[in-house]
Every structure is written in structure tokens, then in C-alpha cells.
Amino acid sequence: MRIAAFGHGLPHGLFAALGLRAEDVTLAPAPADPKIAPFLEPFMDPFAASLLHRLAGGALDGCDALIFLRESPGALPAFHYACEFERRGLLPPQAPRLHLLNLIPAATPAAEAYNRTELDRLRATLGPFGPPLPPPSPPAAPAPGPGPRHALLGAPLGNGRLHRLIARAGPLVFDQQAEDAARAAAGTTLSEALAAQAANPFAARQPADAYSPAIAREIASRRIARVVWQVDPHDDLWGWLAPDIRRIAAAAGADVLDLGTLPRWPSDADLAAVAALFPEAPR
Structure with missing residues (x-):
């Protein structure tokens, strides 16, 4: 099936x-x-x-x-x-x-x-399900390279163009979209998987006030120097959290780069206006 x-x-x-x-x-x-x-x-x-x-x-x-x-x-x-x-x-x-x-x-x-x-x-x-399958393997995380450490927050994106643009300026060590996917995919039994869903602070319908504290922990523990924020032009979910992100980043000594709104499948032309904000880090 x-x-x-x-x-x-x-x-x-x-x-x-x-x-x-x-x-x-x-x-x-x-x-x-x-x-x-x-x-x-x-x-x-x-x-x-x-x-x-x-x-x-x-x-x-x-x-x-x-x-x-x-x-x-x-x-x-x-x-x-x-x-x-x-x-x-x-x-x-x-x-x-x-x-x-x-x-x-x-x-x-x-x-x-x-x-x-x-x-x-x-x-x-x-209909009837088959026997349990092996859980999906998490992707291997490449070792961070030189340059300021970045986090990408906000709404999900449909391609990796912005990710690659950020990575040329410094390692992208936290991606909210990828973290949500990884946490949501966790668990090897029904009970473990349901518990992983309940504990995911990046779930869109997470009823607990968990998103901001989780972001604060990630920025501090991963030593983020620069937070990149963006949302969809018709966003009605993530944008209202931007003031919290600025406050959390400031408390951790991190800069915030607010890109405003971007298409969900940004082209090189869409990103041309912000490309200069990500100069290539020395290798």
C-alpha cells in the first residue's frame, strides 16, 4: 500500500x-x-x-x-x-x-x-496494518564550519535556497523547520511517538507555552550569533512571535536579521535583495 x-x-x-x-x-x-x-x-x-x-x-x-x-x-x-x-x-x-x-x-x-x-x-x-517498521533514521548533522553560528526561524520553506545562502556566511546550526520535523518523527512505539508529539515545542498547535522557552534554550546552547527570521506573505501563525524572538536574541547577545516576507519556494531572484546580508565567511 x-x-x-x-x-x-x-x-x-x-x-x-x-x-x-x-x-x-x-x-x-x-x-x-x-x-x-x-x-x-x-x-x-x-x-x-x-x-x-x-x-x-x-x-x-x-x-x-x-x-x-x-x-x-x-x-x-x-x-x-x-x-x-x-x-x-x-x-x-x-x-x-x-x-x-x-x-x-x-x-x-x-x-x-x-x-x-x-x-x-x-x-x-x-484496513489492517502490517507489522511495525524500523523508524526513519535522522539525517547526519555536518560539523559546523567557521563563521558566526546561525539559526533560521519562522515559517517553513519549500526549498533550500535560503539555507544555502545563510550557510555561506556561517554554519546554520539550528533550523526550526528541521527541528520540528525531527521531533515529530521520533518514537519507536505508539506510546513513545505520541509522547514525542506532545513534547514538541515547535508543533503549530502546541497548547503549552513552550515555543519561546525552547527557542531561548536553543539559542543559548548552540551559541547562536545571528537569528534569521522570515514568514510567508500571508502568514497568520508565526509572525506575532517576532517580538519574543527579538527579546530572546537580545538577552543571549545574538543579532536578529528580519527578512520580512518571502515566497515559500524562493528563487535566486527573490533572494537577490538579501544576498549581500550573507557575505561569505573566511575558510
């Missing part, structure tokens, strides 16, 4: 414990599909819009099911739009089954019970 999953911070450890290997389809850009383009507002989450274009264009026809992670920004509207497009006959006949997985990142008994009912509902949609 081929399963696709959409969302930032996918619980790959949880999927592996369930016997599923899910293909992450979150970051892939897609051309507009003319059948659905008139229905998508320009302020829709760009990753959600791209997924819907891929779905309507048949790019996911080889998948048996598409899981939308409710936790992720844009996933709930994307699921609702996909269901409506399916109802209107705008999706290919071979389109995958659509499933909304609503995991609550909290460790309370009520959240634990609810999350397990969500996993039961996933089983009902997909």
Missing part, C-alpha cells in the same frame, strides 16, 4: 509503529491545475494550494490514500477543499482516498485517549 501524507511535522515514528511508511508530499511545488484554480483564494496556504493542484492534476494517483495532518497549518482547509473537489468530480477517478488525521500534541489523559481513537479511525480507513 502506498500512502502519501501532507503536513509539516509528520509523525513518521508513529507511522512506522503502525506499520505504515508514508511518503511526504508537503513541500513539492506544482503548476496550477485549470480545473480547480478558480476555486483557490490567493491567500491560501501555498503548500496546501500546491497539494490540491497536484491532487487534481493526477500526480498522486499512484497513492492508495492521502493523509492530511490536522496539526499542520493549511491542512484542514486543504482537506475540506479536496473533499469538495471530489464531490464535484474535479479529481481523477484514481485519486487516493482522503483522510484527516487529528492528533493533539498534549500529554493529558484526555488527549491520549482521543489520539488513540484517531489511530483506530485511521485503521478503519486504511
